[in-house]
Amino acid sequence: QKEVEQNSGPLSVPEGAIASLNCTYSDRGSQSFFWYRQYSGKSPELIMSIYSNGDKEDGRFTAQLNKASQYVSLLIRDSQPSDSATYLCAVNSIRGGTSYGKLTFGQGTILTVHP
Amino acid sequence: DVKVTQSSRYLVKRTGEKVFLECVQDMDHENMFWYRQDPGLGLRLIYFSYDVKMKEKGDIPEGYSVSREKKERFSLILESASTNQTSMYLCASSLLGRYQPQHFGDGTRLSIL
Numbered sequence: 392q393k394e395v396e397q398n399s400g401p402l403s404v405p406e407g408a409i410a411s412l413n414c415t416y417s418d419r420g421s422q423s424f425f426w427y428r429q430y431s432g433k434s435p436e437l438i439m440s441i442y443s444n445g446d447k448e449d450g451r452f453t454a455q456l457n458k459a460s461q462y463v464s465l466l467i468r469d470s471q472p473s474d475s476a477t478y479l480c481a482v483n484s485i486r487g488g489t490s491y492g493k494l495t496f497g498q499g500t501i502l503t504v505h506p
Numbered sequence: 507d508v509k510v511t512q513s514s515r516y517l518v519k520r521t522g523e524k525v526f527l528e529c530v531q532d533m534d535h536e537n538m539f540w541y542r543q544d545p546g547l548g549l550r551l552i553y554f555s556y557d558v559k560m561k562e563k564g565d566i567p568e569g570y571s572v573s574r575e576k577k578e579r580f581s582l583i584l585e586s587a588s589t590n591q592t593s594m595y596l597c598a599s600s601l602l603g604r605y606q607p608q609h610f611g612d613g614t615r616l617s618i619l
Binding site: 422423425433434435436437440442479481483492493494496497498499 | 536537539546547548549551554556596600601602603604605606607608609610611612613
């Protein structure tokens with residue numbers, strides 16, 4: 392089982408719709424969760440972080456965390472063509488008992504928002 | 507804003523050459539990381555460092571070494587470049603601790619001919 396799993400997609404949504412991106416993780420001890428956006432040919436850019444169960448909203452983005460189900464999601468409301476990118480889920484890694492800020496990344500979900 | 511600067515955006519080298527990739531961050535971060543990213547394989551951790559002169563192997567350290575002589579600078583070294591090391595290389599930095607996000611540089615697209 393992969394440590395962090397995402398649907399690879401591609402996920403295609405019409406402009407104005409809600410895009411829902413999902414991520415599951417295997418390490419029950421993980422405590423911090425991040426979403427990165429990566430445009431083609433560019434480096435990952437942090438867009439959301441979440442640490443507690445529940446929802447966290449930032450503009451059109453909402454991150455949702457359910458530690459019991461080991462599930463984290465990202466909702467993008469009013470999707471725009473400029474949201475078309477690969478979205479990476481990242482979870483802090485505590486293998487070996489230490490963290491040091493290591494993250495384990497999912498493979499990413501490709502999102503396409505069409506006009 | 508955090509600034510992570512990688513020395514080259516594009517680099518072309520020949521097999522057998524010793525290749526240096528440099529990364530500098532300006533936010534006094536303890537942690538620095540080197541990843542490579544390949545289509546279908548995602549981000550893979552090569553090495554990371556949590557302090558000056560400290561380093562730990564990541565998931566794919568073979569064929570690579572690193573150097574961290576100063577807190578702000580983390581170098582990745584390909585001892586004898588091979589064609590299978592052609593990839594996008596990404597440097598990242600973060601504060602120490604389990605709640606800290608990583609911040610990435612722009613990446614270096616390295617081609618080994």
